[in-house]
Amino acid sequence: MENKQHIEFSADALALAKKLMGRYPEGKHKSAIIPILHIAQSEFGGWLSPQGMDYVAKIMDLQPIEVYEVASFYSMFNLQPVGKCVIEVCRTGPCWLMGAEDIVNHIESKLNIKVGETTSDGMFTLKTVECLAACGGAPMMQVAEKYHEDLTFAKVDTILNDYQNNTKTPISHWSKDKIKP
Amino acid sequence: MGKKLLTEHFGVQGIQQLQVYKQHGGYASLEKALKKTPDEIVNEVMTSGLRGRGGAGFPTGRKWSFIDKKSGKPRYLVCNADESEPGTFKDRYLMEVNPHLLIEGMIISSFALGAHLSYIYIRGELLYVYHILEKAIAEAYEAGYLGKNILGTGYDLELYCHPGGGAYICGEETALIESLEGKRGNPRIKPPFPAISGLYNNPTVVNNVESIATVPAIIAMGGEEYAKIGIGHSKGTKLISACGHIKKPGIYEIELGLPVEEFIYSDEYCGGIRGGRKLKAVVAGGSSVPILPAELILKTEKGEPRLMSYESLSDGGFTSGTMLGSGGFIVMDETTSIVKNLFNFTRFYHHESCGQCSPCREGTAWMEKILHRILHGHGTLKDVDLLWTLQKNIDGKTICPLGDAAAWPVASAIRHFRSEFEDFVQHPEKHLDVKHYFNQIEKKELA
Numbered sequence: 001m002e003n004k005q006h007i008e009f010s011a012d013a014l015a016l017a018k019k020l021m022g023r024y025p026e027g028k029h030k031s032a033i034i035p036i037l038h039i040a041q042s043e044f045g046g047w048l049s050p051q052g053m054d055y056v057a058k059i060m061d062l063q064p065i066e067v068y069e070v071a072s073f074y075s076m077f078n079l080q081p082v083g084k085c086v087i088e089v090c091r092t093g094p095c096w097l098m099g100a101e102d103i104v105n106h107i108e109s110k111l112n113i114k115v116g117e118t119t120s121d122g123m124f125t126l127k128t129v130e131c132l133a134a135c136g137g138a139p140m141m142q143v144a145e146k147y148h149e150d151l152t153f154a155k156v157d158t159i160l161n162d163y164q165n166n167t168k169t170p171i172s173h174w175s176k177d178k179i180k181p
Numbered sequence: 182m183g184k185k186l187l188t189e190h191f192g193v194q195g196i197q198q199l200q201v202y203k204q205h206g207g208y209a210s211l212e213k214a215l216k217k218t219p220d221e222i223v224n225e226v227m228t229s230g231l232r233g234r235g236g237a238g239f240p241t242g243r244k245w246s247f248i249d250k251k252s253g254k255p256r257y258l259v260c261n262a263d264e265s266e267p268g269t270f271k272d273r274y275l276m277e278v279n280p281h282l283l284i285e286g287m288i289i290s291s292f293a294l295g296a297h298l299s300y301i302y303i304r305g306e307l308l309y310v311y312h313i314l315e316k317a318i319a320e321a322y323e324a325g326y327l328g329k330n331i332l333g334t335g336y337d338l339e340l341y342c343h344p345g346g347g348a349y350i351c352g353e354e355t356a357l358i359e360s361l362e363g364k365r366g367n368p369r370i371k372p373p374f375p376a377i378s379g380l381y382n383n384p385t386v387v388n389n390v391e392s393i394a395t396v397p398a399i400i401a402m403g404g405e406e407y408a409k410i411g412i413g414h415s416k417g418t419k420l421i422s423a424c425g426h427i428k429k430p431g432i433y434e435i436e437l438g439l440p441v442e443e444f445i446y447s448d449e450y451c452g453g454i455r456g457g458r459k460l461k462a463v464v465a466g467g468s469s470v471p472i473l474p475a476e477l478i479l480k481t482e483k484g485e486p487r488l489m490s491y492e493s494l495s496d497g498g499f500t501s502g503t504m505l506g507s508g509g510f511i512v513m514d515e516t517t518s519i520v521k522n523l524f525n526f527t528r529f530y531h532h533e534s535c536g537q538c539s540p541c542r543e544g545t546a547w548m549e550k551i552l553h554r555i556l557h558g559h560g561t562l563k564d565v566d567l568l569w570t571l572q573k574n575i576d577g578k579t580i581c582p583l584g585d586a587a588a589w590p591v592a593s594a595i596r597h598f599r600s601e602f603e604d605f606v607q608h609p610e611k612h613l614d615v616k617h618y619f620n621q622i623e624k625k626e627l628a
Contacts, residue, residue, distance in 0.1 A: 023339075023341045023343075025255075025298070025381060028362070028381055030362065030363035030364075031343070031361060031362055031363045032363065033363035034305065034343075034344060034345060034346045034360065034363065035343065035344055037346065038305065038308065038344060038346070066363075069364075069365055070346070070363065070364065070365060073346070073348065073365040073366065073535075074305070074345070074346025074347045074348050074366075075346070075347035075348065076305045076306065076346050076347035077346060077347075091525075092267045092468075092525065092526075092529050093267040093268060093464075093468050093511060093522070093525055093526060093529070094267060094268055094424040094425055094511050096522075096525045097425050097426065097511070097513065097517065097522070098425070098426075129306075129347075130265075130267075130349065130529050130532055130533060131265055131266070131267040131268075131349075131468075131529070132306050133264045133265060133269060133270040133272070133273045133304070133306075133307070134270055134273070135267070135268050135269070135270050135422060135424035135425075135430070135509070135511070136270055136422060136423065136424050136430040136431045136432065137430075138424060138430070142306060145308050145309045146309065147309070173305065173306070173308050174308055175308075178308075178312055
């Protein structure tokens with residue numbers, strides 16, 4: 001878990017942010033705040049610190065409070081440090097009918113953490129989330145941008161081992177390879 | 182086999198690419214539409230009888246006709262791709278598999294409305310679909326279907342995709358507009374309606390993905406032909422997201438009017454209940470619509486077969502009927518605990534309430550707390566009555582329909598399954614350890 005963040009966008013991220021701000025009518029560039037927060041979360045290790053949000057306010061020419069109030073409303077933004085991979089298990093209706101609770105319990109015991117916690121090696125944070133529009137593939141979970149559906153215990157084990165072995169730097173909803181102007 | 186207007190090319194390899202989409206007749210409707218006047222297109226959509234596919238079922242053509250053209254302000258079309266209604270996953274599928282169908286629909290619809298700037302607001306969790314759409318939009322610009330002077334007609338349109346940040350409430354059109362303006366998703370008081378004052382206080386139409394993706398088919402076949410599909414005031418085809426305890430979960434395009442029984446049990450659709458179990462209940466149109474027990478989802482109170490249509494599903498009002506809603510069809514077998522399911526739904530609405538209106542903010546919290554108490558064996562018979570009173574105090578008393586959506590599942594669960602709630606509070610020990618869902622081992626055996 002990285003608490004000290006390097007608070008500056010890469011050149012590509014900055015160019016992308018500028019491009020996105022240009023997609024709205026003149027004077028309405030505030031509209032780009034959510035997409036830019038996604039990019040910030042990806043650039044800043046999977047979460048948004050006050051300094052990270054202040055940086056977004058600066059490049060967007062907004063008051064910091066305008067950024068805080070948005071970041072704190074939407075469930076995808078992590079305002080506390082997280083592990084390199086955030087596991088988001090859907091807990092709503094159809095997924096629950098198909099055994100989402102079992103999946104959560106399985107991950108909790110496998111990783112030895114509770115929902116909301118991060119493993120001691122800083123690799124995984126476990127979250128439960130509301131319906132992700134994948135009810136036909138219930139139970140399901142999301143890790144970074146990827147949907148994993150029709151989960152079984154064995155499948156979860158394979159997926160988590162895969163992330164454990166192949167994740168060197170934090171991954172986020174807006175994947176790093178898509179940060180291009 | 183019913184007609185397939187939206188899913189016809191879903192199996193085609195590479196349909197995500199513009200070239201392949203074109204080889205299968207893609208963008209022909211756009212070329213046809215650009216030879217008509219905007220009003221002719223609006224009339225065509227009105228004639229088709231298409232109703233909003235997001236859940237409310239308001240006639241799309243009529244919604245378009247309300248847009249303020251007199252003030253001279255810029256007009257916008259915003260596609261609502263914030264699909265978050267539990268049980269619904271059709272729009273994600275449609276955009277992921279055939280993005281150009283939505284883009285073609287957006288261009289035709291924007292032209293009909295006189296919009297020169299349009300957005301697709303897609304829920305943030307679907308960022309991988311956002312990138313698919315971005316790629317498809319870039320191809321459309323390249324091919325001259327977007328940008329300045331589209332296909333030499335003099336019509337200009339800029340189309341952008343915009344991701345949200347994770348909030349069910351942003352599926353409500355005024356909350357979506359607030360969110361698109363870069364704010365918290367707090368719904369606005371209506372009137373003024375978005376058609377008069379929407380995005381940046383300019384006239385705006387917000388339409389669901391499926392509604393917009395249907396427009397190319399309407400243009401291709403003509404509104405009158407389209408209106409021949411379906412039954413009564415339920416015209417055309419509809420995507421149904423089938424999930425829960427069925428053999429074949431997935432997206433099915435049906436002609437409206439298909440009998441519910443056929444949809445659940447036929448091998449062409451859901452294929453019946455898993456493990457040979459009995460059907461207990463269905464939530465037919467996304468978690469917000471009233472739950473119905475097996476006997477009332479298969480037949481109306483009058484004993485007529487229930488059909489997959491706006492009218493038939495709502496036959497009997499909320500006393501014995503429900504709604505087609507978004508087409509999120511959640512099937513529950515005989516092992517399902519309605520009480521636990523209701524707790525799950527109520528927790529969802531509490532989590533997703535934006536907090537603006539007291540009845541919803543406080544009421545959803547209390548409903549969750551009371552159900553939590555019942556679930557842990559501390560409920561009383563009075564709690565069941567209290568839940569009933571609470572939901573009545575939320576229904577119709579909030580700025581946006583999230584309050585109603587939170588109240589209806591509670592009302593219908595108690596209306597149709599009161600004895601189960603009473604048994605739960607009187608004999609909690611019977612219910613506490615019940616495995617109401619398939620555990621993994623069991624699931625494997627059934628697969």
